[in-house]
Amino acid sequence: MTTYVGKPVRRVEDHRFITGRGRYVDDIKLPGMVYAYIVRSPYAHAKILSIDTSQASTAPGVIAVLTGKDLEADGIGGLPCGWQVNFRDGTQMKEPRHPVIAVDKVRHVGEPVAVIIAETREQAKDAAELLTIEYEELPAVVDPQKAVEDGAPLVHDDAPRNLAFDWEIGDKAKTEAAFQEADRIVELELENQRLVPNAIEPRAAIGDYNPGTDHTTLYTTSQNPHLIRLLLCAFVMGLPEHKVRVVSPDVGGGFGSKIFHYNEEVIVTWAARKLKRPVKWTAERSESFLSDRHGRDHRTKVQLALKNDGTFLGLKVRTYANLGAYLSTFAPAIPTYLYGTLLQGVYTTPAIYCEVYGVFTHTVPVDAYRGAGRPEATYLLERIVDLAARELNMDPADIRKKNFIPPFDGIEQPGYQTQVALQYDSGNYEAALNRLLEMANYSEWRRKQQELRSQGRYIGLGLATYIEACGIAPSAVVGALGARAGLYDSATVRVHPTGKVSVYVGVHAHGQGHETTFAQIVADKLGIALEDVEIVHGDTAEIPFGMGTYGSRSLAVGGSAMVRALDKILEKATKIAAHLLEAPESDLEFREGRWYVKGTEKSISFPEVALAAYVPHNYPPDLEPGLEAESFYDPKNFTFPFGAHLAIVEVDPETGEVKLLDYYAVDDFGNIVNPLVVEGQVHGGIVQGVGQALYEEARYDENGQLLTGTFLEYAMPRADEFPMFKVDHTVTPCPHNPLGAKGAGETGTIAATAAVANAVADALQPFGVKHVPMPMTPQRVWTAIQASQQVS
Amino acid sequence: MGVPIKVTVNGRQYEAEVDPRMLLVHFLRDVLDLTGTHVGCDTSSCGACTVILNGKAVKSCTLLAVQADGAEILTVEGLEQNGKLHPIQEGFREEHGLQCGFCTPGMIMTAYDLLQRNPNPSEAEIRHALEGNFCRCTGYQNIVKAIQYAAAKMSS
Ligand code: FES
Ligand code: FES
Numbered sequence: 003m004t005t006y007v008g009k010p011v012r013r014v015e016d017h018r019f020i021t022g023r024g025r026y027v028d029d030i031k032l033p034g035m036v037y038a039y040i041v042r043s044p045y046a047h048a049k050i051l052s053i054d055t056s057q058a059s060t061a062p063g064v065i066a067v068l069t070g071k072d073l074e075a076d077g078i079g080g081l082p083c084g085w086q087v088n089f090r091d092g093t094q095m096k097e098p099r100h101p102v103i104a105v106d107k108v109r110h111v112g113e114p115v116a117v118i119i120a121e122t123r124e125q126a127k128d129a130a131e132l133l134t135i136e137y138e139e140l141p142a143v144v145d146p147q148k149a150v151e152d153g154a155p156l157v158h159d160d161a162p163r164n165l166a167f168d169w170e171i172g173d174k175a176k177t178e179a180a181f182q183e184a185d186r187i188v189e190l191e192l193e194n195q196r197l198v199p200n201a202i203e204p205r206a207a208i209g210d211y212n213p214g215t216d217h218t219t220l221y222t223t224s225q226n227p228h229l230i231r232l233l234l235c236a237f238v239m240g241l242p243e244h245k246v247r248v249v250s251p252d253v254g255g256g257f258g259s260k261i262f263h264y265n266e267e268v269i270v271t272w273a274a275r276k277l278k279r280p281v282k283w284t285a286e287r288s289e290s291f292l293s294d295r296h297g298r299d300h301r302t303k304v305q306l307a308l309k310n311d312g313t314f315l316g317l318k319v320r321t322y323a324n325l326g327a328y329l330s331t332f333a334p335a336i337p338t339y340l341y342g343t344l345l346q347g348v349y350t351t352p353a354i355y356c357e358v359y360g361v362f363t364h365t366v367p368v369d370a371y372r373g374a375g376r377p378e379a380t381y382l383l384e385r386i387v388d389l390a391a392r393e394l395n396m397d398p399a400d401i402r403k404k405n406f407i408p409p410f411d412g413i414e415q416p417g418y419q420t421q422v423a424l425q426y427d428s429g430n431y432e433a434a435l436n437r438l439l440e441m442a443n444y445s446e447w448r449r450k451q452q453e454l455r456s457q458g459r460y461i462g463l464g465l466a467t468y469i470e471a472c473g474i475a476p477s478a479v480v481g482a483l484g485a486r487a488g489l490y491d492s493a494t495v496r497v498h499p500t501g502k503v504s505v506y507v508g509v510h511a512h513g514q515g516h517e518t519t520f521a522q523i524v525a526d527k528l529g530i531a532l533e534d535v536e537i538v539h540g541d542t543a544e545i546p547f548g549m550g551t552y553g554s555r556s557l558a559v560g561g562s563a564m565v566r567a568l569d570k571i572l573e574k575a576t577k578i579a580a581h582l583l584e585a586p587e588s589d590l591e592f593r594e595g596r597w598y599v600k601g602t603e604k605s606i607s608f609p610e611v612a613l614a615a616y617v618p619h620n621y622p623p624d625l626e627p628g629l630e631a632e633s634f635y636d637p638k639n640f641t642f643p644f645g646a647h648l649a650i651v652e653v654d655p656e657t658g659e660v661k662l663l664d665y666y667a668v669d670d671f672g673n674i675v676n677p678l679v680v681e682g683q684v685h686g687g688i689v690q691g692v693g694q695a696l697y698e699e700a701r702y703d704e705n706g707q708l709l710t711g712t713f714l715e716y717a718m719p720r721a722d723e724f725p726m727f728k729v730d731h732t733v734t735p736c737p738h739n740p741l742g743a744k745g746a747g748e749t750g751t752i753a754a755t756a757a758v759a760n761a762v763a764d765a766l767q768p769f770g771v772k773h774v775p776m777p778m779t780p781q782r783v784w785t786a787i788q789a790s791q792q793v794s
Numbered sequence: 795m796g797v798p799i800k801v802t803v804n805g806r807q808y809e810a811e812v813d814p815r816m817l818l819v820h821f822l823r824d825v826l827d828l829t830g831t832h833v834g835c836d837t838s839s840c841g842a843c844t845v846i847l848n849g850k851a852v853k854s855c856t857l858l859a860v861q862a863d864g865a866e867i868l869t870v871e872g873l874e875q876n877g878k879l880h881p882i883q884e885g886f887r888e889e890h891g892l893q894c895g896f897c898t899p900g901m902i903m904t905a906y907d908l909l910q911r912n913p914n915p916s917e918a919e920i921r922h923a924l925e926g927n928f929c930r931c932t933g934y935q936n937i938v939k940a941i942q943y944a945a946a947k948m949s950s
Binding site for chain 1 (some may be wrong): 798813815823824827828829830831832833834835836837839840842845869870871874878879883884886887888890892893894895896897898899902917920921922924925927929930932933934935936937938
């Protein structure tokens with residue numbers, strides 16, 4: 003029996019946001035605070051010949067003009083990369099220095115070149131006009147396939163062919179053999195275009211230093227404050243970690259882009275210590291476009307070998323992954339261990355081989371963006387599966403069913419060992435697809451499609467059945483794969499003398515609703531009211547060391563840590579209760595917040611026990627006073643949510659316009675704590691996924707200028723482009739964590755892009771169009787129709 | 795050189811001297827400390843800065859503070875009356891119309907403007923009204939529902 007878990011409890015954090023009382027970094031004002039403006043490179047590749055700061059330094063209000071040389075003179079290091087992926091032949095990953103502020107060369111438009119600090123934002127910006135920087139422009143390369151060609155401009159002299167690493171997974175010989183035996187091979191070259199995450203809150207950071215205590219505080223828009231503190235102290239600035247506090251207060255969306263350790267975090271911290279005044283920097287949106295880490299950007303060739311009855315025999319994938327100019331915090335992991343390992347999908351494909359080239363280019367660094375690697379894997383898999391179905395004249399639903407991994411719960415039946423390293427925890431893929439087909443009335447849509455075609459209207463049905471790896475991650479496993487961090491998480495449960503409870507968690511919420519969902523679990527577990535629980539996150543001075551939130555890990559990893567800590571609380575509290583009730587522990591029963599002596603009405607409440615723990619007058623002799631427990635939880639495996647989505651689109655062949663008519667999603671996240679919150683995650687993910695399919699693209703010209711560098715050129719999805727989505731769930735619990743939860747943060751983005759791409763291709767089948775590159779803008783769709791008309 | 799302005803914000807009168815270049819949104823946030831109104835872009839695209847000025851929704855990043863001289867302004871902080879949430883605020887909570895909350899004040903003020911002009915909007919009219927407001931978290935669906943909730947509540 004639960005009072006809260008599983009119910010659509012309204013969010014407790016909402017009150018501050020809907021009344022305008024959220025506290026985001028840019029809302030913070032500290033006494034004596036000054037403002038940093040960052041002068042950024044207008045060139046993609048250039049030598050910095052000279053920087054003349056004399057005029058800017060004397061401009062009104064200016065306190066300091068700082069350059070990369072000043073930073074180096076103060077001994078500040080480069081930004082570290084948190085994941086090492088070596089070359090196939092064992093050569094170490096190329097890891098060129100990632101300067102906080104460029105010193106002699108710039109390598110992407112937007113790279114910091116100088117910092118102006120002034121009394122006001124406007125003064126700092128005005129003074130930037132007075133800074134004279136002499137550059138010598140050099141040739142640039144932006145396309146990862148061109149970057150590996152002989153003679154391409156080098157981003158880093160010590161990375162030949164612009165390769166950071168090349169990587170492979172799977173069994174090459176076995177896969178080649180499978181291709182020999184196949185009845186047919188279906189292939190596709192595709193691009194998973196570069197995206198800009200665009201959380202609506204621009205990044206911001208404030209450095210604050212107290213020379214009296216030598217304490218440094220960094221307020222930053224981060225998804226993982228402890229990780230930032232560790233990197234800042236141990237690798238970049240050499241600060242004493244115990245005197246540094248990192249605070250991520252309310253954060254306005256992250257989607258991965260606020261995981262990484264950014265240049266500006268170092269800049270404000272360094273400047274605040276140097277100037278002994280708080281220093282604030284807030285990105286303007288155009289700066290966000292040029293400095294937030296981008297996502298995706300793959301060029302891929304995929305081949306699927308299969309039998310004529312639709313059975314998959316082998317899959318081959320080759321990808322050029324654009325990493326941008328420098329290795330961002332988790333960049334190497336995204337196109338490798340979060341991508342190649344997902345190519346099994348939900349299918350029994352017996353042989354898989356994937357090779358990936360990680361390539362430097364003169365562009366903004368690329369790192370995790372919602373889904374991170376898994377949307378890229380799903381997009382290519384689901385596209386090639388649909389193409390195969392079309393060639394064999396099978397319905398896309400049928401070819402999927404033919405190849406699904408049979409159901410397994412991970413308890414009675416073991417986990418599923420893939421060809422690409424992972425072992426899935428539990429899954430029932432056909433059940434999710436069947437539920438989807440039924441909910442959407444798929445066969446009726448197929449009938450309608452035929453009917454409309456005869457009237458000259460083209461609707462398309464696009465399926466995507468996906469798997470993702472969440473609950474990141476077992477530390478030893480990721481350590482063996484190159485991670486330079488552990489990926490456990492933590493929680494401290496502090497019961498106060500009145501029985502109210504504060505829980506300090508290592509994960510971070512920036513929209514996910516932990517203050518509610520985690521409190522639901524606590525309240526049920528301790529049998530107390532939701533309002534008697536507070537979840538605290540985001541401040542390293544308060545919370546235990548945690549790894550933050552990304553990869554849909556909060557509930558599966560952080561939530562599990564919290565459950566463990568709650569178990570410890572209950573264990574100790576039961577000892578106290580037994581003493582007070584004068585009964586052996588084995589005679590007690592805990593329900594709805596009270597311990598009962600079994601078979602009697604004799605009982606004691608949770609607050610009474612809490613009080614006894616702090617006023618231990620009548621108390622078990624060998625027990626310590628107090629009621630507080632901490633737990634660090636390292637997951638045993640990843641978790642593997644899965645599901646099936648269906649997009650229905652209509653394409654106007656005259657204009658190329660695509661309209662999303664309907665959208666259905668059935669996801670399996672394991673056990674669900676709050677369906678309202680989970681559905682919200684699904685909705686948001688779908689819109690982001692559709693955004694990639696239809697609208698969004700970070701496009702560079704050949705000189706490395708970002709052509710889509712504001713909201714005027716970069717098309718964000720808008721409210722009037724969407725129908726009401728219909729979402730449902732199946733529930734296949736995770737067998738290896740105490741909550742049975744798998745994670746729900748990214749699935750929408752993973753499935754929706756592929757579903758919409760498949761729907762558009764399906765709509766255009768009568769025109770012979772096999773594939774439309776993303777984003778499928780009216781122009782691209784129209785061009786694809788024209789091109790295939792000319793061929794036929 | 796400061797220019798003197800007088801404005802009424804959430805029913806309270808303010809007099810201040812402002813830099814003639816100062817945007818209204820910075821005046822609200824930095825001078826009046828009303829940080830509920832947010833800044834999400836520099837191209838007047840995102841709507842995070844939406845407030846009600848003389849009865850109409852405006853993007854406060856597109857106006858100078860001096861242009862607001864003499865105006866009456868309502869921001870998200872002024873909606874709650876005597877500790878009671880406005881039905882739109884209630885709708886956002888009930889229908890889970892927000893996640894990170896950053897777009898929310900702008901969304902709420904845009905909804906306020908819409909419901910004032912059109913107390914009983916259709917789904918399409920709501921979606922159309924939200925065209926100039928970006929949300930990266932919610933997928934808009936529950937924002938639409940939140941506004942429908944408020945419309946129903948306000949007309950009952
Ligand atoms: S901040 Fe005003 S529209 Fe974006
Ligand atoms: S709730 Fe985060 S941007 Fe809308």
